[in-house]
Amino acid sequence: MVDKTQKLATLAELVDSLGDSRKATEKGLLSLCEERFSAVFFLRLKTCNASTGFGVSLSSVFCDTESLQDRFYPFSSVFTKGADLLYQILKNPTDLVIEDENLDIAVRRLLAFISNSDSMNFIKDLDRQASVRLKNKTALSVALAEHLFGKLSLRKSYTINTRFKSEVDKCQCGCGTSIKYRFGDTSIGQETVWHGDLDMVLGAGEDQIPVLLSGMEDSSPETTDEVKPKSLHYPHIKHQMLAQTILFSFLQKKDFPESRHFLVPSIGVSPKEVIFFFYDSENDVLIQSVKMPLRSGTGVCYSTIIAIWMTLNYRHLGSGITSLSQAPKSNFLNLAKDVIDIYQNDLNLGGIQGSFLEDTLYPQDIPKEKMVFWGAQKFEFGN
Numbered sequence: 001m002v003d004k005t006q007k008l009a010t011l012a013e014l015v016d017s018l019g020d021s022r023k024a025t026e027k028g029l030l031s032l033c034e035e036r037f038s039a040v041f042f043l044r045l046k047t048c049n050a051s052t053g054f055g056v057s058l059s060s061v062f063c064d065t066e067s068l069q070d071r072f073y074p075f076s077s078v079f080t081k082g083a084d085l086l087y088q089i090l091k092n093p094t095d096l097v098i099e100d101e102n103l104d105i106a107v108r109r110l111l112a113f114i115s116n117s118d119s120m121n122f123i124k125d126l127d128r129q130a131s132v133r134l135k136n137k138t139a140l141s142v143a144l145a146e147h148l149f150g151k152l153s154l155r156k157s158y159t160i161n162t163r164f165k166s167e168v169d170k171c172q173c174g175c176g177t178s179i180k181y182r183f184g185d186t187s188i189g190q191e192t193v194w195h196g197d198l199d200m201v202l203g204a205g206e207d208q209i210p211v212l213l214s215g216m217e218d219s220s221p222e223t224t225d226e227v228k229p230k231s232l233h234y235p236h237i238k239h240q241m242l243a244q245t246i247l248f249s250f251l252q253k254k255d256f257p258e259s260r261h262f263l264v265p266s267i268g269v270s271p272k273e274v275i276f277f278f279y280d281s282e283n284d285v286l287i288q289s290v291k292m293p294l295r296s297g298t299g300v301c302y303s304t305i306i307a308i309w310m311t312l313n314y315r316h317l318g319s320g321i322t323s324l325s326q327a328p329k330s331n332f333l334n335l336a337k338d339v340i341d342i343y344q345n346d347l348n349l350g351g352i353q354g355s356f357l358e359d360t361l362y363p364q365d366i367p368k369e370k371m372v373f374w375g376a377q378k379f380e381f382g383n
């Protein structure tokens with residue numbers, strides 16, 4: 001909440017405080033609106049195991065997709081509102097007042113992030129830190145939540161998969177922030193369909209976004225906690241990213257049916273890159289971005305920072321699929337039609353215990369009267 005009595009810097013002052021970064025921010029925005037370096041495209045599912053009749057954990061999800069790559073769209077296509085707003089602010093911030101309180105806070109978050117050298121240095125140094133201090137999933141997820149996602153979101157809260165919990169109760173980047181109460185239940189889905197633990201859930205309520213960490217040898221939290229600082233491994237994360245994106249969109253639609261749109265994002269992140277997936281469970285449209293680098297040379301990749309900011313605040317800055325003419329269907333509603341009512345009505349965040357596995361029968365479970373004998377064969381042994 002903005003305290004109206006408190007004297008806040010004007011937007012013009014904040015834009016001024018960007019200094020040399022203002023030009024880079026303008027270029028970053030233009031890149032999101034015009035260039036292929038941050039393009040998005042549609043995906044179509046050829047087959048998937050969303051309706052097998054038994055529970056499938058996120059680590060076993062399978063989605064065979066074809067990317068519809070005859071057309072690519074600039075990233076801003078799904079954030080026309082955010083792009084317009086940022087353009088207005090950078091172009092002419094004098095006397096500009098943003099009436100919507102949420103939008104005002106969101107804009108201040110971005111400008112504060114870019115003009116803060118600690119925040120920008122965190123990005124510049126992340127790849128190196130991932131080999132030094134942020135070597136495991138816990139340390140990396142905490143640092144990303146504290147110093148990147150939390151700084152750019154309207155809601156600073158986040159929950160990290162409780163399986164990542166370690167004895168360490170401080171952020172390992174060196175800031176010393178307590179993370180004692182940041183771990184919790186991140187399970188999602190429904191035991192009879194896709195379900196499992198998300199690495200991290202950012203935000204709260206209507207503003208929640210699932211995050212998957214990548215750049216490690218084994219992304220399964222059950223087997224190893226070690227992170228190898230490298231790029232996003234697409235074949236490794238694709239299936240889980242798709243499943244968590246689709247699950248989250250259905251879940252948000254069920255819990256917040258009054259929302260402006262249901263094009264809900266999901267973020268994949270490594271110490272070097274991010275990737276975004278979006279699913280609209282109302283219109284059955286699936287969108288993926290290209291991989292976007294966090295750094296550009298020795299500096300920060302501004303277009304990626306702006307893309308993260310737009311995605312984190314998609315409720316306020318997103319425009320849904322309205323600007324994408326004739327968005328093709330992803331085919332999920334058709335592939336999962338036998339169990340679609342479960343996806344639409346029964347998904348939960350938290351409290352998902354594990355698979356619903358049908359055990360085989362023991363002989364004593366079979367009632368005698370249910371045995372059927374053909375009577376054709378009569379065996380008799382002599383005495």
Ligand SMILES: [Zn+2]
Nearest residue numbers: 171173174175
């Ligand atoms: Zn820290």
